[in-house]
Amino acid sequence: DPAQALADLDTVIAHDPGNCEYYVDRAALHRAAGRSQAAIKDYGTAIRLGPHLPEAYYNRAVLQQERGRLERARDDLERALAVDPGHLDARIAMVNLQVERGAFDAAEADARAGLALAPQEPALLCTLGLIRSERGSLAEADELLTRALDRDPELVEAWTNRAAVRFERGDVAAAVADLDRAVALSAAPVPRYNRGTALMRLKRWDEAARDFAHALDQPSLDRALRRDLRAELARCRRAMAG
Template identity: 35%
Template structure:
């Protein structure tokens, strides 16, 4: 394309093709420049508008991308790819219903194109319509069996529905490559880990870092490979992914200290006040501080410790609470909450910006069988998205508002104190359940049918947290049976507490 443009710099088609090629190489900024040359000469060029929108999307400028796609579709309402691209942008903007509409229009216009079917499958899966999503993926794969992204998504959805064997079959068709695609390896790892096959799952789980997941960074000193303490180096464990992941895997810091290592935890600044309460470690530091460390050190991603120590669900070291609520803060919350009733702290939705924060959520109204028990007090710890449910006029039970908690610089410190002051915690799979477990507080975890690998399969207990009991959804999207069982459990706990 560069040769053609040197000979005839006004060739719009060459600029367009050059931009497409640059986008394929993930060089979105120069691709954008190439598309803009075309649009300067041809402002209504639908292909240029659509491809510019894709580049903007990949540059994290979704609103601008949407405006260009609307221009393209005003010019050509039958442009199937523009409708599909618009659906993908609406997914980024979390406007799911509109996204499904755009994706459906794209499929109506081009029902046999795998690259058109895939965005609708992705959107349908996001809103919990897994069966319809799998049907779209089946159609796409029938036309292009080598469509890796479709095969990966299909495997993920099968596992989310609890069909672990079916998900593995999809992955087995992809894992023949040596080494397999990192996303395939990661999904196969989670399938094996969920089935308690950690010896084969954990080595594959190490490939998550090739996906550059949240929080991962390469520190400028040697990696720790699981060997014995050398007596001179600081072992820096890098917190990664979400806040719940950091809390969960922080349990290995005191373990490694007992094994003779001088351990420091590196994490996002918001997590440091909570983690600083872990006894026995050398200290905590921000990711930036760890990057600039001057003393002799080695490092490892925090979630790699089970692999480096060759652990399995059966050999996880005995649990002891490793986080503590501040005594004065806990007493202040006890006084504020008062002594009356059986106090249940509730968190029912995670971070909506996280990959699965809202898909793991349960509707607050589903808690009605528990709230109906005589003497129960529901205390909501929900902040941000989902908080409005506690204020809904049609909610069939009362929820006690907790007010502003965990101000900047004190993340989870109030939450930990409230959990310590309550009789029980009920949560979806979010950071709050990890906080309760790490504190050793009694808790009930409401799990979706296709839950995360760390909760394993079938069992009602978890080797991670002895104080947490698991309640599993029987049918995706159906909560009533689970919360009826949970109400029976709460009733028994209330009776035992009253008899003590």
């Protein structure tokens, strides 16, 4: 009963307004209900009362990133890591944020710092693999992504990223096999788009067309992705007609 929980926390805070952890708890309820601004306000109060709480900085950073406020998110993650350098979720979030900003040097440094503390963390191995592939170190990227998958065989991003690496290395069949795993795990359009692209390289036009058509049926597609999917589907249909 989240409404009753919220009412109880309001009562508790009214009686003891100086306890920072109550605001963290109430912020979690606001966040779960989609009240991001109220959650951010409560995390701010928690931080003011208890600047030693890394979770408050981390959770506020996640909300700031969801709202597109990347600099504010980065500031909060830096504070969380200053309080607790071993906060793995904050480290992972920082790495992903740096990748989103295109700051690959900082992202790689943060990923390696995280792996020094947790050498087998799949999310960090996956993102470092992505960074190394962006920098042309395809063999190293393949090895990092394989390690990530050994630790977490359900990590869709690792299957998708390793497929991209193997496609770039010319092993299209291996890329399709990886994307088969990604598609089995996720209904997201990108794995199907990528698999369709790989299938086109193998001239398996009908299978590629099915992937593109299926991806186009997904709701809330990015406009650029929708345009690309339509163009590739048209190419497949022309190839099948010819």
